[in-house]
Amino acid sequence: MAKSTFPRPSDRMQNPQVVYSRIGEVKCSETRNALRGIVSRRKQKLDASEINLIRAQASTGDLALAIEILLGKRGSMPFSNLNGKYRNLLARHGLDPISPPREVQFAIGRINGWPANAIEVIGSIMSLAPLPQADVNDALNALQVFADRWGASNYLARKLAYVISREDEQIESHPAFEAISQIVEHQKFSLPYFTALESIDPRFPYFTGMNTRLLLLKKYVADDDDFRQWLPLHNIAPCPMSENDIGAFIRKAHSMSFVDEVIALLQVYYLRDHWEVLGDAIQRALRPEILAAFSKIESLEFDCRLLFARAEPDSSDFTYYRNALAFLEFVEPTRC
Known part of the structure; x- marks a missing residue:
């Protein structure tokens, strides 16, 4: 697969003088x-x-500002990474x-550059908190609204997989599901959805499926390569496994969609007890209004018991683990 670039939209830099003035702040x-x-x-x-040049050269203190200057909404080459298709989730980044x-500073710069969008994303994902209690029609209609606004994301694929996994009947013919499929070009690039479904749906044996992924993709992943470049492997570990894994985790999220990048940084923020330096950096460098949105969703009461309410007692823990993959925007599923 070709490595992705950062496409510049048709509208030019809105105010070159502002951009050059902000460069003076570096x-x-x-x-x-x-x-x-x-x-x-x-x-x-x-x-x-060019992004790698700035990532390597800028100091930790300058990096977020430098990325905001380049890729922010008021930057020189605005890159929102919104309203993409499922194919965007599969592209390898460079x-x-x-x-x-x-x-973390790189992700902060990206998100600080689109503050209104970041806050709206948080509001949109908070509106989906009742999904475990919703009937299938309401759930799919809500996800269609989300897809209409934000396009494809790994987050959306997981949510769809969760809703489908709860139903005994095939509902891919539901009008809302068909509408979402059109938006994200599901028929052309179905792997993100089926990867998520295999991870969540109890009708798919989990360990057999994960082992198959590893066997199929092992030959493509060199010993020194980033396994998270491959979406089926990335979804096996839905949270950073260690501090050394945080970089690969954020890079993959960044390459997929702005929604996924916001949620990835939110997950690191939730895990700040493990990585205090990174948590402190987010609290210091993230725009106050975005940090307030992070705090608001962190304080939202999300009933995790709903994720295993239908499970038999002897399988409730594993059911919770699988369903939690679709709700990592909330603090308890991330920390569990």
Whole structure:
């Protein structure tokens, strides 16, 4: 699969003077010069190599601002990564690894660059908190509204898989499901949905399915490669497994959609008791209004018992684990 770039939308930099003025706020002179060089070229596409230059060169303190200047809504090459298709979830990105604190700053810069969208995403995912109690019609209609607004995301694929997994009958012919399929181009790129369904639906044997993924994709993943580049492997570990895994986790989320990137940073924020330095960085560098939205969803009461209410007692823990994959935007499923 080809590695993704950062497509520049048709509208040009809205105010070049503002962009160049903000570059002056960057402390490191080498980083300022690199940003000026990238901005002055006015390319139609921003190469991953140019992003990697800034990721490698900018200090941890400058990185979030530098990325906001490049990719933010008021930046030189606005990149929202919204309203994509399922194929976007499968593309391999070209981002080189950097240290976990810098990866977090990169994500902060991306999200700070689109503050209104970030806050709206949080509101949209909070509105789906009643999904475990909703009947199938209401659930699918709510997900259609979400798909209409935000397009494809790994988050959406998992939510759809969760709703489908609760029904005994095939409901892919439901009008809302068909509408969502059109939006995300499900017929052309169905792997994200079926990967999520295999992870959540009890009709698919979990360990057999995961073992099959590993066997099929092992030959494509070199010893030093990032397994999270491959969506079926990324979904096996839906939260960062260690501090060293945070970078790969964030890079994959960034490459898929803005929705997934917001939720990935939210998960790191929820796990700040494990990684205090990273949690402190988010609290210091994230825009106050976005941080307030993070705090609001963290305090939302989400009844995790609903995720295993239908399970037999001897399988309730495992049922909870599988269903929690679709609700990692809430604090308890992430921390469990």
